[in-house]
Amino acid sequence: MTKLxxxxxxxxxxxxxxxxxxxxxxxSAEDGCMTDWHLMHLGQLAISGAGVLTIEAAAVLPExxxxxxxxxxxxxxxxxxxxxxxxxxxxxxDIPVAIQLAHAGRKASTARPWDGGGQIAPDAANGWQTxxxxxxxxLDADNAPVxxxxxxxxxxRTAFADAAVRAARLGIDAIQLHAAHGYLLHQFLSPLSNxxxxxxxxSLENRMRFPLEIFxxxxxxxxxxxxxxxxxxxxxxxxxGWSIDETMAFAQALEARGCAAINVSSGGLHPAQQIKxxxxxxxxxxxxxxxxxxxPVIAVGLITDPIEAEAIIANGDADAVAIARAALYxxxxxxxxxxxxxxxxxxxxxxxxxxxxxxxxxxxxRRP
Numbered sequence: 302m303t304k305l306x307x308x309x310x311x312x313x314x315x316x317x318x319x320x321x322x323x324x325x326x327x328x329s330a331e332d333g334c335m336t337d338w339h340l341m342h343l344g345q346l347a348i349s350g351a352g353v354l355t356i357e358a359a360a361v362l363p364e365x366x367x368x369x370x371x372x373x374x375x376x377x378x379x380x381x382x383x384x385x386x387x388x389x390x391x392x393x394x395d396i397p398v399a400i401q402l403a404h405a406g407r408k409a410s411t412a413r414p415w416d417g418g419g420q421i422a423p424d425a426a427n428g429w430q431t432x433x434x435x436x437x438x439x440l441d442a443d444n445a446p447v448x449x450x451x452x453x454x455x456x457x458r459t460a461f462a463d464a465a466v467r468a469a470r471l472g473i474d475a476i477q478l479h480a481a482h483g484y485l486l487h488q489f490l491s492p493l494s495n496x497x498x499x500x501x502x503x504s505l506e507n508r509m510r511f512p513l514e515i516f517x518x519x520x521x522x523x524x525x526x527x528x529x530x531x532x533x534x535x536x537x538x539x540x541x542g543w544s545i546d547e548t549m550a551f552a553q554a555l556e557a558r559g560c561a562a563i564n565v566s567s568g569g570l571h572p573a574q575q576i577k578x579x580x581x582x583x584x585x586x587x588x589x590x591x592x593x594x595x596x597p598v599i600a601v602g603l604i605t606d607p608i609e610a611e612a613i614i615a616n617g618d619a620d621a622v623a624i625a626r627a628a629l630y631x632x633x634x635x636x637x638x639x640x641x642x643x644x645x646x647x648x649x650x651x652x653x654x655x656x657x658x659x660x661x662x663x664x665x666x667r668r669p
Contacts, residue, residue, distance in 0.1 A: 303643065304319070309597065311353070312528025312529075319622065320351040320622060320635050321564075321623040323601055323623040324477065326372075327342055328368050329342075330373070333371070334378055335382040335383050344390055348394055349628060349636075350639070350648065353475070356400040357401065358372070359379075361402055361461050364430070365406075365457075368413050368427075374400070380467045393649065397475065399474060401477045401478075406431065406433045407446040407494070410431050420440070434501065434502065434511075435448050435496040436448045439571075458515065462518045469526040469527075473526075475528045476519060478516060480512050480533050481564075482534060482568070482570075486511070486515060490543050490547070491508075491570050492541065493542045494571075513555070516558055516560065520560075524559070528562070529559070530562040532566060533590075535565045535583065535589070537570045538568050538571075548589075548590060552593055552594050552596075556594045562597040562620075563596060563597075564599040565619075580605065580606065581600075583600065583601060584602070584604075599620065600622050600623070607638035610624075640660045646663065648665075
């Protein structure tokens with residue numbers, strides 16, 4: 302048994318291995334509702350052999366979507382559309398399914414990436430007014446967000462709670478809160494985007510306050526149904542921005558509140574970020590967080606080679622690895638990783654005859 306293919310539990314949720322399919326936005330929803338594209342996309346990843354499949358960022362409010370084509374979980378229509386997709390996936394796969402709940406804050410109201418990805422003005426088609434901790438735009442040329450007042454904060458609290466209830470009703474196995482990549486909760490954390498002078502700005506304790514409130518709200522609404530985890534950016538990669546030391550403190554505060562695992566990414570908050578991209582470039586951040594907490598830590602970011610993924614777990618840098626673009630390129634990445642590492646993997650009976658001659662014994666015997 303390789304380390305990558307050892308089972309692990311996230312909270313009370315058992316995973317057959319330590320491969321996580323990370324949430325990947327598809328920009329293919331209609332009015333927040335999943336479409337047949339999501340059925341195809343999630344359907345193929347549900348038979349990937351990974352330990353858990355995470356649904357892309359689902360906005361808790363319409364104005365929390367990154368683009369007008371993002372998935373939401375904020376009304377009966379978006380819940381029903383997601384239920385249809387999940388029902389089809391579950392008919393053919395028993396993979397645990399998590400969902401990432403999110404609000405894009407000042408990075409909302411944008412075009413789809415293949416349409417340029419720029420911000421859409423509030424008075425233009427498919428655009429709306431964005432909100433944020435402070436009235437600071439992501440790019441200087443962007444329309445400035447409106448700083449959230451008490452009423453706005455309450456609206457977001459209620460939306461996260463409602464989305465967690467909808468996720469529970471859908472039978473989703475786990476929730477991941479998106480506090481990374483420059484979206485709303487990350488905007489509260491970073492001093493580059495949070496210039497408030499109330500109890501939600503200034504000191505680290507104050508900047509963590511609203512994200513921790515949202516965690517508590519979601520945990521309380523969902524805890525009876527499954528674990529709640531958090532994705533963070535370990536650093537802004539900008540001088541004076543959110544740092545790995547602050548991330549460690551945030552992780553400890555989350556763990557004290559019952560967080561089941563933390564997924565360590567980075568960046569996304571400021572256009573001046575300086576990132577040296579290379580395989581596993583975020584793994585040192587995950588290792589720092591792992592040294593600060595006892596809950597499982599998940600590493601992510603340009604992890605494409607099974608040998609590298611195995612080493613991350615074996616060396617104690619993280620407890621699991623998340624793959625995203627690698628899974629888009631190769632939806633059978635866990636199968637190929639098992640072959641490379643001499644492990645076995647369970648495949649659908651419809652595909653059992655595909656076992657390569659050079660990897661006899663790769664497919665685990667079917668359970669009775």
